[in-house]
Amino acid sequence: MSARVSWVVFFTASALFFSCQEELTYRAEIKEGIRHVHNLKPKNETPAVGLEFSQQIGELEAKDENYLFAFPIGVAEDEQGNIFILDTKDGCVKKFSADGQYQVRFGRSGQGPGEFQYPQTIDVSPQGRLFVSTMSSHFHLFDLSGQFIDRLELPRYQGLFPKYMNSGHIIAYSMDVNGDNSPGNRILKIYDGRGNMVREFGEPFLVDKARSSWSANFLYLSVDRSDNIYVAFIHQNRIEKYSDSGRLLMTIDRPLPFKLEYGYKKETIDIGGSVRTYDAEDFPLVALGIGVDGRGRIWVLGSKKEIPKDIQREEFIPQDYLVFEVYGEDGVLLSHVPFPADVSSFDNFTMRGNHLFFADPHGQACVYEYKVVEIK
Numbered sequence: 001m002s003a004r005v006s007w008v009v010f011f012t013a014s015a016l017f018f019s020c021q022e023e024l025t026y027r028a029e030i031k032e033g034i035r036h037v038h039n040l041k042p043k044n045e046t047p048a049v050g051l052e053f054s055q056q057i058g059e060l061e062a063k064d065e066n067y068l069f070a071f072p073i074g075v076a077e078d079e080q081g082n083i084f085i086l087d088t089k090d091g092c093v094k095k096f097s098a099d100g101q102y103q104v105r106f107g108r109s110g111q112g113p114g115e116f117q118y119p120q121t122i123d124v125s126p127q128g129r130l131f132v133s134t135m136s137s138h139f140h141l142f143d144l145s146g147q148f149i150d151r152l153e154l155p156r157y158q159g160l161f162p163k164y165m166n167s168g169h170i171i172a173y174s175m176d177v178n179g180d181n182s183p184g185n186r187i188l189k190i191y192d193g194r195g196n197m198v199r200e201f202g203e204p205f206l207v208d209k210a211r212s213s214w215s216a217n218f219l220y221l222s223v224d225r226s227d228n229i230y231v232a233f234i235h236q237n238r239i240e241k242y243s244d245s246g247r248l249l250m251t252i253d254r255p256l257p258f259k260l261e262y263g264y265k266k267e268t269i270d271i272g273g274s275v276r277t278y279d280a281e282d283f284p285l286v287a288l289g290i291g292v293d294g295r296g297r298i299w300v301l302g303s304k305k306e307i308p309k310d311i312q313r314e315e316f317i318p319q320d321y322l323v324f325e326v327y328g329e330d331g332v333l334l335s336h337v338p339f340p341a342d343v344s345s346f347d348n349f350t351m352r353g354n355h356l357f358f359a360d361p362h363g364q365a366c367v368y369e370y371k372v373v374e375i376k
Contacts, residue, residue: 026332037331039254047335049297049326051356051370053342057083057100058366066094066102069365074122075350075357076130078144083357084130085367086122091115093122093132095146100369106146107132114140114148125164133162139170139195152195157214159191163221167244168193171229173219174200181210187217188231190246201246205236207262215281216262220290222298222351232290232300235283236260239290239300239327252298252331258306260284265309282309288322291351293372297334298327299351304336313362318343343368 027038058069070089077083081098091109096102108115118135125131129149132140137154139162154174162172174189188202206213215235222230227244237260239252264279288301304323307316324337345363349356354372 028331034248035250035331037250037252039252039327039331039333041255042333042335044335046375047326047337048375049293049335050337050373050375051324051340052373053340054355054369054371055100056364056366056368057085057096058364060365064102066105069094069361071361072359072365072367073120073347073361075359075367076122076124077350077352077355077357078124078128078130079126081355082144083367083369084122084124085359086119086132088116088119088361091119093130093142093146095144104146106142106148107140113151114142116140120160121162123162123164125168126166127168129164129168131162131164131170133159152193154191154195158189161219161221163223165190165223165227165229165244166225167227169198171221171223173217173221175204175214175217177211177214179210181206181208181213185210185213187219188229188242188246199246201242201248202231202240205233205238212262212281216283220287222290222292224292224296230290230292230298232287234285234287235262237286239287239298239331241298241331250331252327254302254325254333256286257304258284260286289349291349291356293351294354296329298329298331299337299356300325300327301339301349313345318346340368340370 025041025043029036058067062068069087072085073088074086083096085094092105092107095104116134119132120135121133123131128144130142137156137159139152141149157177158174160173162170165171170191175187176185179185183203185204186200186202187204189200190198192198204213204217207216218234220232229242231240237253237256241250242248263282265282266277267280268275268277285307291299302325305321307321319339322339326334326337328334343358346358346360349358356370358368360366
């Protein structure tokens with residue numbers, strides 16, 4: 001064999017070798033127009049993106065009462081960067097400027113227009129509307145100055161984990177807890193601005209009974225600027241992307257550091273002085289949130305090791321158990337990003353573009369803001 005041919009063979013073999021090595025990080029297939037990505041490990045061991053601390057809004061012993069929160073549970077941001085924080089125990093929303101300066105407070109506890117009972121989530125639409133959803137599936141609509149606009153009601157236990165779409169519609173988890181334990185009991189519904197269902201979609205994962213399947217399919221939602229819908233399931237190794245019409249576009253899974261087992265455990269409850277034992281669902285904890293950054297990357301807060309079932313809140317150290325999984329637009333796991341060292345306690349996170357907010361109702365009673373930064 002000539003030297004020239006030998007070098008050609010060598011470079012061809014080398015190219016194939018490194019191509020195969022890269023492909024070993026994931027497998028992808030397309031079935032019936034749906035992209036299925038099976039991640040085997042991160043594409044990059046060193047992340048090319050990270051989180052940088054921006055500011056903290058609120059503190060336990062703030063001298064200004066406008067910066068005191070009883071139980072800050074949700075965060076939203078508008079197009080101008082104003083920040084809205086939902087305080088569920090105080091029954092109000094506080095608005096801050098992009099640099100954390102207090103602006104106005106609105107809403108209060110009660111049952112009338114613009115009054116909340118057990119508020120749960122908050123979000124802002126591109127049309128300049130803000131909604132606060134409650135445990136009873138009521139939605140209170142405000143303008144961005146805090147003026148009450150309207151209230152709508154969805155069927156009880158539907159409209160959970162909602163997000164505004166750019167169309168003005170609302171996407172939410174709406175599996176019927178009293179419905180059939182069957183694939184026909186769809187997990188997602190889109191509602192118009194009056195609370196009317198526009199469409200339903202999403203096949204559920206089923207366990208032994210309907211109420212348990214309802215819990216097994218709990219999820220987090222995010223929506224990008226094109227109204228694509230992203231779903232991370234709390235108890236499943238399952239991430240999905242849908243079009244604005246509810247067509248499934250992509251599924252993603254990844255290796256987990258524990259087995260997925262769905263069972264029950266005995267727990268007790270005190271009802272009027274009578275202690276009763278019942279079977280509580282004992283489902284794995286896989287994901288704690290999802291967001292899409294300004295470059296279209298998908299951020300999922302996942303578990304890097306199994307969280308003990310009996311761990312107490314004060315014993316839980318997020319950095320020990322949690323890690324951000326960052327996926328490309330094609331569903332490939334790009335890298336892991338460490339959970340921020342400065343956040344010792346949180347309930348949930350919200351991502352809007354390159355801003356990420358942690359709501360901490362248990363520790364400092366505050367909101368932490370971080371920004372996504374590229375690492376060169």
